[in-house]
Amino acid sequence: MLSRKLRLGAVAIVLGALTLATQVVSPTFQEYRRNTRSLERMQVFHAALRAATLVSAERGPGNSLMGDDNDPDSPYLARLQTYRESSDLALDELGRALSADSDAAGEGAPEALTLVRQRLAVGRREVDRVAALPRQARSPEQIRQAITTMFTVVDTLVPVVNACGARIIENDNKLAGPVILARLMGDLRENAGRIGSLLVPSLVTGQPMNTAQRHGVNRLRGRVEQLGATLEQHAAVVLHDDATTHLMEQVQRRYFGAALDLVDEVVQASLAGRVYPLTAGQFTERIVPDFRPLETLRERVVVLTMQRAVAARDAARNSMLLSLAAVLASLLVLVAILVGADRLVFRPLLRAKREIVELAKGDLREVPPPPARGREVTALFEAIGVLRQRQREALVRDKERQVLSERLRRQAETDALTGLLNRRALEQFGEELSHPDSAGMAAGLILFDIDYFKRINDSHGHLAGDRVLQEVARRVQAMIRGDDILVRYGGEEFAFLTQASPGRDALRAKAEKLRAELQARPIVTEDGVSLTVTCSFGVAEVLPGDGAWLRLFQAADAALYAAKGGGRNRVEVAEPIE
Ligand SMILES: Nc1nc2c(ncn2[C@@H]2O[C@H](COP(=O)(O)OP(=O)(O)OP(=O)(O)O)[C@@H](O)[C@H]2O)c(=O)[nH]1
Structure with missing residues (x-):
């Protein structure tokens, strides 16, 4: 009965310790899982941003080709081919990343990507069709149409990028800053590209911009300035190292400076009815490199955030392993104490109790000595042994007394x-x-x-x-x-x-x-x-x-x-x- 209670008590102690252990390990495990998920989602987001950038960048050589003579040896043709291959590879990579991410698959991202590919194929056909026409036969409308079709490709891809970003924030809202910053820079790159694309039909045909084009350019300029102000605030909060400061300076100088100045120059020429100072191809050649600091900065933001996620995940894993080791060690010590107490104290006490009860019942048979234990337990069993020996001696004396009194009784009843x-x-x-x-x-x-x-x-x-x-x-x-x-x-x-x-x-x-x-x-x-x-x-x-x-x-x-x-x-x- 007693040993059953002891056993139940030991089980209750171990269960309680396990519950406490779970409480200790659980937060570090959650932290580890959150960081691992953040990292996986950052990788998908990175692939989505890259695909959006490359699909957007593909417009550059496309525009140049549409503004060039119909020359099979045109350098723009080869460049467009290279860009298209790059964006195809980036889309393939994004497709793989999205199908590996069960949450993204659940939100319909793979289907959205299929639509992107279909629209990209349509846009490319349009660009190729315009580029195949003799230069004089290309109308601004046809060129605008081809460019707009390419815009819709990016418009279809942007919700996928945004959903990837949202999944990161949903998992860990501390990452909202870098995610928004990266998206902001993607928007800036896209909007500036679109301004250039709006100018291309005029540059190709040499005609001044119509009212819709001017409005479009003004709207995009306004948006770029708005985004620029937000970027400045955000970048300072999210990243504040020397390399970032240097990149921000370059963005200011080249993107907001040189690139937008070139746009203004073309717009001014159009408004003044002057001959454009450069062809569509030259325009693209000059403006695209000034987008690079923005892309580099965005890449840096994403890569640094991923590095931080890796560091946070590793720290959480180490902390989890440390907690686990501490918990396991504590449990082992607890079990050792319980087993030790059982073997060194409880079991000997129960055995001593049994032996004393047997003694009380008069069972004086010799019992095998208990296994060697601590000093106190050994002394206890020695005392029981002494008690048993004294009982035996008393029994012998009793018997002798009985024999004697029987003899006396007989003598008293016997005639000598x-x-x-x-x-x-x-x-x-x-x-x-x-x-x-x-x-x-x-x-x-x-x-x-x-x-x-x-x-x-x-x-x-x-x-x-x-x-x-x-x-x-x-x-x-x-x-x-x-x-x-x-x-x-x-x-x-x-x-x-x-x-x-x-x-x-x-x-x-x-x-x-x-x-x-x-x-x-x-x-x-x-x-x-x-x-x-x-x-x-x-x-x-x-x-x-x-x-x-x-x-x-x-x-x-x-x-x-x-x-x-x-x-x-x-x-x-x-x-x-x-
Ligand atoms: N040797 C011996 N004599 C005993 C003992 N006890 C009693 N006597 C004797 O026994 C005798 C008994 O005698 P009585 O009682 O007169 O009886 P009796 O001589 O046998 O005569 P009846 O019984 O009438 O035949 C006495 O002399 C006692 O002294 C004893 O232990 N040893």
Whole structure:
């Protein structure tokens, strides 16, 4: 019972410790998982940004080609091919990243990407169709149409990029800053590219911009300035190292400076009706490089954020492993303490309890020694051993005392001369017979007395008398059977008592047999005198019960008296007792 309680207690302690351990490890594990997910989502976001940039950049050589002569050796043709391959590769990579991300797949990103590819194919066909026409045959409308179709490709891709960014923020809102910054720079790159693309039809045809084009350029300029102001604020908050500051300066100088100045120059020429200072191809060649610092800065933002995510993930993993190791070590120590307490304290105590209970029950058998334990437990079992030894000694003493008192009791009930039971023993039997609750068969009593014994003493001496008494006792004792007892209850008086009387006739026959046996052979004294001894017998029988003994004894005694009176050496049987 106790050991079951102990075991239950130990299980409760271990379960409690496990619960606490889970509380300790769980936050670090969550942190590790969040950082791992952030990193995975940053990689997808990175691939999406890259694809958007490359699809956007593909417009540059496309525009240049549409503004160039229809020359199969045109350098723009080869460049467009290279750009298209790059954006195809980036889209393939994004496709793989999106299908590996189950959340993105759930939000329909792969389907959106398929639409991007379809629209890209349409846009490319449009560009190729315009570029295949002789230069003079290309109308501004056709060129605008081809460029607008390419715009829709990016417009279709932007929601995919935004969704990738949103998934990062949803997982860890601390990453909102860099994600917004990266998207901001993507927007800036796209809007500036679009301004250039709006100018291309005019540059190709040499015609001034129409009102819609001018409005479009103004709108995009305004948006670029707005985004520029936001970028400045955000960049300072998110990244504030020297390299970023340097890149921001370059962005200011080249993107917001040189690139937008070139746009303004073309716009001014168009408004003044002047000849454009450069062709569409030259325009693209000059403006695109000034977008680079913006792209480099964005790449830096993404890469640095990913590096931080890697560092945070590794730190969380280390912290988790450390917590796990500490928790495991604590659990091990706890289990060791419980096992130790069980083996060194509880089990020995339970065994000691068992041994003491056995001792109390009187089981003094030797038990194998307990396995070696601590000092206290060893002392406890030594004490139990001492207790057991003392109990054993006490038991031995008890037995000796019992034997002794039995011997004394026998001695008290034994006649020293003949070795027969004495009067005291006879009285005890008498008491039992007289007990009011006694019941059962009738008891028989034969009292007998040596005839003229005084004469033997007087004639041959007291020793000869003793010898006669001993021989009479020996001979009658030899004729005793079963539970019958023989008592010397007076000097030369003997009593034969049977607790299961065979009946008065049988008692008489028994007395006759004794009488004949005693008379038959003379008794030889130590002096060599041969003496023939006779005895007189009084026989009686009584049923057990209150006062039975007295009645029995008196009846047998009266019969004996009658036998003496009747001439001795004879048997007299008393009348049945009522
Ligand atoms: N040697 C010896 N004599 C004893 C012992 N005890 C009693 N006596 C003697 O036994 C004798 C008994 O004598 P009585 O009572 O007169 O009886 P009796 O001589 O046998 O005569 P009846 O019984 O009438 O035949 C006495 O002399 C006692 O001294 C004993 O232990 N040893």
